[in-house]
Amino acid sequence: MAERDRLATVAVVGVGLIGRSIAFALRAQGIRVLLSDSNRRAVDDAVRRGAGERLADTTSPADLSVIAVPPGAVPSTLRHAQSRRMAPVYTDVSGVKVAPVRAARALGCDLTAFVPGHPIAEETAPAHAARPDLFRGRGWVLCPQEDTRSDAVTLVRRLIELCGAIPVLMEADTHDRIAALISHVPYLVASALAGSLADAPPEVLWLGSAAGPDVTGPAAGDPAVGAEILSQNATWVSNVLSDIAANLVDVCAALQLAGAGDDSFLGDVAALLHRGHTGRRRLAGAERPHDEDGSEE
Amino acid sequence: MAERDRLATVAVVGVGLIGRSIAFALRAQGIRVLLSDSNRRAVDDAVRRGAGERLADTTSPADLSVIAVPPGAVPSTLRHAQSRRMAPVYTDVSGVKVAPVRAARALGCDLTAFVPGHPIAEETAPAHAARPDLFRGRGWVLCPQEDTRSDAVTLVRRLIELCGAIPVLMEADTHDRIAALISHVPYLVASALAGSLADAPPEVLWLGSAAGPDVTGPAAGDPAVGAEILSQNATWVSNVLSDIAANLVDVCAALQLAGAGDDSFLGDVAALLHRGHTGRRRLAGAERPHDEDGSEE
Numbered sequence: 001m002a003e004r005d006r007l008a009t010v011a012v013v014g015v016g017l018i019g020r021s022i023a024f025a026l027r028a029q030g031i032r033v034l035l036s037d038s039n040r041r042a043v044d045d046a047v048r049r050g051a052g053e054r055l056a057d058t059t060s061p062a063d064l065s066v067i068a069v070p071p072g073a074v075p076s077t078l079r080h081a082q083s084r085r086m087a088p089v090y091t092d093v094s095g096v097k098v099a100p101v102r103a104a105r106a107l108g109c110d111l112t113a114f115v116p117g118h119p120i121a122e123e124t125a126p127a128h129a130a131r132p133d134l135f136r137g138r139g140w141v142l143c144p145q146e147d148t149r150s151d152a153v154t155l156v157r158r159l160i161e162l163c164g165a166i167p168v169l170m171e172a173d174t175h176d177r178i179a180a181l182i183s184h185v186p187y188l189v190a191s192a193l194a195g196s197l198a199d200a201p202p203e204v205l206w207l208g209s210a211a212g213p214d215v216t217g218p219a220a221g222d223p224a225v226g227a228e229i230l231s232q233n234a235t236w237v238s239n240v241l242s243d244i245a246a247n248l249v250d251v252c253a254a255l256q257l258a259g260a261g262d263d264s265f266l267g268d269v270a271a272l273l274h275r276g277h278t279g280r281r282r283l284a285g286a287e288r289p290h291d292e293d294g295s296e297e
Numbered sequence: 298m299a300e301r302d303r304l305a306t307v308a309v310v311g312v313g314l315i316g317r318s319i320a321f322a323l324r325a326q327g328i329r330v331l332l333s334d335s336n337r338r339a340v341d342d343a344v345r346r347g348a349g350e351r352l353a354d355t356t357s358p359a360d361l362s363v364i365a366v367p368p369g370a371v372p373s374t375l376r377h378a379q380s381r382r383m384a385p386v387y388t389d390v391s392g393v394k395v396a397p398v399r400a401a402r403a404l405g406c407d408l409t410a411f412v413p414g415h416p417i418a419e420e421t422a423p424a425h426a427a428r429p430d431l432f433r434g435r436g437w438v439l440c441p442q443e444d445t446r447s448d449a450v451t452l453v454r455r456l457i458e459l460c461g462a463i464p465v466l467m468e469a470d471t472h473d474r475i476a477a478l479i480s481h482v483p484y485l486v487a488s489a490l491a492g493s494l495a496d497a498p499p500e501v502l503w504l505g506s507a508a509g510p511d512v513t514g515p516a517a518g519d520p521a522v523g524a525e526i527l528s529q530n531a532t533w534v535s536n537v538l539s540d541i542a543a544n545l546v547d548v549c550a551a552l553q554l555a556g557a558g559d560d561s562f563l564g565d566v567a568a569l570l571h572r573g574h575t576g577r578r579r580l581a582g583a584e585r586p587h588d589e590d591g592s593e594e
Contacts, residue, residue: 122509138507139500168500181497182505186490186512188566191573192544193483196537198576200478203436203465205583208479210435212419213517215483217510219577223570230570231563235556238549240493245545247489252538259532266528269485273520273527276488279495280516286502 019068020130097172136164316365317427433461
């Protein structure tokens with residue numbers, strides 16, 4: 001391995017679920033991990049749980065710095081890390097890619113050394129649910145820009161490999177469209193559903209908690225972080241959501257008519273259920289495609 | 298126990314997930330179970346799996362008959378069972394109550410001997426997932442009508458007790474409103490979401506399958522049965538869904554504006570997420586209310 005591909009020390013900025021899970025995965029591979037967070041107590045907690053050691057101002061540079069903060073905080077955090085020369089290469093893990101990269105560029109960050117990334121994992125669990133195998137066998141999207149150095153990409157691919165994940169290269173805009181479809185819109189819809197139970201009496205909630213596969217799980221996420229992510233990916237989220245909302249408005253009208261004795265549009269309801277059944281079956285049976293690495297969707 | 302409270306033999310008509318699970322629960326308590334289904338092979342399979350014995354034309358009457366068929370088939374199935382004097386008391390398990398009861402009355406069924414019921418359990422699993430503890434600790438709604446005999450209600454409460462469930466008495470209309478809220482609308486919304494992935498390429502599905510708490514589970518249900526249930530509860534479903542669809546249309550517009558640089562309505566998005574977070578927290582922590590039996594919501 002060439003000297004610049006070396007990954008002996010990694011700095012992790014942000015010790016939430018994702019940052020800690022990366023730290024645990026790296027520690028399990030014998031890699032030194034330096035932890036930083038705007039919340040000092042969170043770092044103390046992460047250190048106590050064995051995620052690594054505190055990053056001090058006097059610590060010599062790491063080989064790679066992972067910016068594991070919400071998307072809105074990525075540009076300023078990257079700028080600060082680069083200004084103090086935390087590492088020669090940087091990546092992030094946020095669920096939106098276009099807006100943070102654009103903002104980082106506007107802020108004067110060195111984007112040649114920054115590989116925008118997004119490990120696809122359940123992100124609604126609390127930090128103490130962090131575990132080293134969170135990314136194992138899962139996709140980890142990388143969106144290198146035109147000016148990203150290839151050695152930086154190589155180093156981040158090594159990080160992904162050490163976490164047991166599979167790198168998937170794509171354009172940032174493609175990532176954001178897919179993230180809207182598989183994550184951001186489901187989050188919004190789950191929140192709307194869960195919100196309909198916000199004022200429900202205890203008996204209804206008790207019955208509801210046993211009524212079938214849970215669809216409100218994503219609504220457990222931190223609403224402040226969620227609002228930030230949605231606003232950063234606003235255009236794709238509204239594009240994907242508009243179709244779904246329109247479908248729901250249509251079946252709502254069809255059912256209103258049916259309730260009044262006019263079954264003319266019940267076929268639309270059946271069609272939505274059949275299409276949903278197809279999507280669900282495909283999702284439940286989804287496997288890693290054979291063209292597994294670096295493919296554009 | 299008085300002679301008419303005796304529950305030694307139970308007929309189960311319909312050997313899907315719910316019918317079989319009731320059969321298993323009763324068999325575990327030493328009760329004789331007689332099985333019937335419009336699909337003869339399904340009965341053979343259920344018998345082979347130990348759910349009971351085949352109900353023959355010559356079998357003497359059971360103490361209770363459980364009509365475990367989809368709501369649209371309840372009236373005719375009940376009528377047929379009563380005409381052949383299958384048992385002195387009947388109950389059903391379907392997820393809608395007002396429409397089937399009304400149709401059964403119109404068909405000339407004896408409603409004094411029929412206790413409309415609905416065990417609240419996950420209903421999307423296939424029949425072979427049946428298990429005796431499916432109802433344990435869960436609510437089982439009963440909606441006796443004005444003319445329902447009290448001894449019939451007593452007998453069905455005994456059935457519920459034998460299944461380890463908790464009887465919850467309420468008006469049929471109240472049940473249907475609650476079912477729309479906790480089951481039918483989530484099913485429709487999950488189907489709309491899953492439908493957005495029906496044509497997605499394999500890589501997107503693979504990434505999506507790891508993207509967080511699954512919200513598409515209910516879409517796995519049989520679309521034909523689902524369409525029937527929704528149409529039978531059309532008014533309540535459209536009432537509940539219209540609010541949720543309107544919320545989604547609103548946040549969609551707010552995000553479209555945000556994507557164009559106008560953040561004026563992002564507060565609406567945050568409000569929806571906060572309300573969802575509240576509902577999710579209440580749902581996840583839901584416990585059986587202290588006023589546990591026979592309470593009206």
